[in-house]
Amino acid sequence: MSKLLEPPRMRKIGLLALAAAIVLGCSKELDFDMVDDIKVKSSATLPLAALSLSLEDLVTDIDDSTLVVDPNNALRIYYRQDSVFTYSIEDILSIPDQDPLPLVVDKSQPNFDLNVALGTIAGAQLYNAVFDQGRIAVEINASDTVDSDVRLAFTFRNATLNGVTYADTFLLPAGQTSVLDTSIINGLDFDFTDGGTAVNALNIGLEIIDTANIDQGNIVLCSVALENLGIDVATGYFGDRLQAAPPGDFDFNINGLEEFAGGFYLTDPRLTLVTNSTVGLPIEINTDFIGENAELSRVRLDNAPFQIQASPAPGVVAVSNLTIDPTNSQISEFLANLPNKIYYSGSIQINPAGPPPPSTPNFISKTSDVVLDFEVDIPMEFRLEDMRLDEVVEDIGGGIDNLENLDELTLFFRSENRLPFDLNLRVSFINALGDSINGFELPLLSAAPVDANGRVSSPSVQESPVVFDQDLIDDFLAMQDMRFVASVNTTNNGQTAVKLFTDYDLDIQVAMQAKGNYKINSDQ
Amino acid sequence: MKKISLFLVALGLSTALSAQSDMMLYNFNAIPQVHHTNPAYPQQTKWYIGLPAVSGFSTHYHNSGFALIDIFEAGTDINQNLADLSASLDGSSQLNLNNRVELLGIGFKAGRGFVTLGATQTVDFKMDLPYQLFQIMFSGNGSITNLDLNTFDLETINRTDFYLGYQHKFLNEKLTLGVKGKYVFAQQHAYIERMNLSLKNDGNYNIRAVSDILVRTSGPSAFESFEDQEILDIALPNNTGLVFDFGVHYKINDRFDVSASFLDFGSITYTSFNRDYVSEGEFDFEGVEIDLSQDDFSNVGDATLDSLEKAFNFREEDGNTYSRDLMNRAFVSFNYNLSPKHSFGALFHTRIWNGEMFNDYGINYVGRWGRFFQFTAGYSMINGTMHNIGAGFDMKMGPLQLYLMTDNVMAADYASVQTTNLRVGLNICFYGSRSKNAEEQEQKVEEAQSAEESASILYKF
Incomplete structure (x- = not known):
């Protein structure tokens, strides 16, 4: 018998084997299938965007802006459409x-x-x-x-x-x-x-x-x-001829307000119709301006006919300015409608008062004409009362993935607003049937307070979280289109008139806090 | 397939890669390779030759953070397991992997001394477990945007050591001093010199990202133009260093001895195929900046990425020479020799990496039961992981010596293993004739204590 197999050594080896057996017997079972159940539970708070808007940049950076700056840095709306109507000698004599x-x-x-x-x-x-x-x-x-x-x-x-x-x-x-x-x-x-x-x-x-x-x-x-x-x-x-002008239209966009409709009340609404006449006879002009806004709602300017001066002598241009204001038109309603297209038609009546005295006969030359220009030049002093934006963004539901892995999503909006108006946003989720299935309200901007002159005195800071709970997330995923309805009011719910200056600006920060519950094995 | 893969990974981690704690090897001088733990440890052999490539293979796995059972225990909630795990991990949680192959080993007695020489190939990988990521992903209240990786370290090396060692006995063979010089060629190396990376919310609308990162590598870039390189330049690159091991062993009397060693004292200078990965910068991200005054927002995303890239200044820098100390190791042992055949020891082992000590404690038994069979067993606490029961033996069949040992036999239960290693090899060795003094002492001990008493002590232990 070898020494290794002698009884004492056999006993030692047996004890070791017993210990090993106990150890192995205590081993617990592993289940690697559990890996399919692993979920990453984590959150992240991510800044998404920092949006800024400076009125000065807005005015200077946009080509053909309808907003211009006064010497005192106040904004004005300036728009001019030349030769809306043109009458030549053939239309008169x-x-x-x-x-x-x-x-x-x-x-x-x-x-x-x-x-x-x-x-x-x-x-x-x-x-x-x-x-x-x-x-x-x-x-x-x-x-x-x-x-x-x-x-x-x-x-x-x-x-x-x-x-x-x-x-x-x-x-x-x-x-x-x-x-x-x-x-x-x-x-x-x-x-x-x-x-x-x-x-x-x-x-x-x-x-x-x-x-x-x-x-x-x-x-x-x-x-x-x-x-x-x-x-x-x-x-x-030259008689009492009545001559119609061909109808037409022109675009009228106030920068920044193109997509809005209604609720825009200027403190001093007016526009000017400017005529240049080299015709030596009095003319009465009838115009019909109809403004159409982004919602295709139309409002007629409904201004009265007006007389233009006769040119005093051949070759001399007689300029007649007609100011259209609330006293002679519906301009308040016309501009409050926020027209982005203006349709026009008109006619002229020559010698509306009959024959002139023989000492001052009508005269005309082949180069004579009557030209009517449309001009708006008014300060941006206004109040907004439920000025609306209604936009539907279509087919955005299908491109959104992985939201099912979120337990909760919170969007944070923080605005530091030096603009004198509130902006409240209503977001609706629209399903394939066109029904609104859910949504949320977002008070995005709080109007900055203004002093007695309508000038912003200090910024207004607003922070608004929007919590997407599981129901909202589910409906968001079921959405096909998203509808945004914005309502804008100036300070004091649209009751205070405000002025816009170039030093106004706006900063909006958007962040997202997502609490995820991401299943690693998404095939299951 | 997934189950098989996971199993293989688990198996690989639990056995194929075992840790270089060497708690069982240190006092087990039945095998010549003990000089790797202490160049002064007295050798039993008169001479030995380690068979090329098979004389020694060791592999080490150590994960102080968790075992598989902590995650995959059947019948439990894996997500709760991960949550518990993320709470238990901290800055000391670490993963070490090491493989060492004896390419060649020779040793022989020379008077009162013993000479060793040979070569080894070592692959070593160690990293801090990124516990912050576990906490972010699984704790349930973690935030990706509250990340701080300032304590993350990682280092890996693939190196060849050519060594020459010598031990000598003094004071009537009571004191043995040993030293080993190693000339090291590092084929590949990478480490994190600086890792200051944080991503933190400053309120909801700002993330402040800070990076100060320097990752140094040497060697991997050679493979970008592998066909243009001389194979010798890759196998033995000019990344070299002279490294020393020191050891002492003192036999107090027949019953007690103490020993200590300090290993891998030196550094390697890396000059070949070096590449640094650098990032330095700070970036406050408040979202994509959009100026609503502009009409075109199409390039805002690209502009943000450009800003990010510029801020962090990510870049690669080639050719920067650097030096790096090897991870130092030290052993201290105190042994009680119940008899020449049976001894018990207490062992302390530490590794010093980036100024931090990672300590192991153990007790062990060495049974020199005979020339043809010697045995060791012990218990260790390795870098905070408990219940490491180690064992090993050598079996000598003529001149052929087979040895096998591990610091944790529990690795067989791979589910709960956090630390284990495996060392196996085949030597040709010769002990020489047995000394008379040893025979007499052996006889006295056999008379004083029966074999049953020895077994009883072992059983109690």
């Missing part, structure tokens, strides 16, 4: 093509004089006119052919060309009975007054020059018409 005038001559009566009135529109009575374009259309018809050429002299006895009474010669060729001819009369200067006794007067003469070449009894009928007349300058009474 135009001479239609004249009906042909019959002039009859023959061998025995070779001269024919005719006094007629120029045809006009809307009762226009011309004293003088220079045509920068036009033509005389002549049709000659003889009752028989002529053996030799016959010349006929046509004369406007009350018109001159280059200082000489206008006359022109037309030819009836030998062997023919008729001929058509025209003569350009650009620059023809008419005196329609017949020596101060008439208006629109035309004195026309026709004479056979070659009487020897026409047989007795051969009657020549000349038909004369003035066509395509374009006025260079004219005086007189």
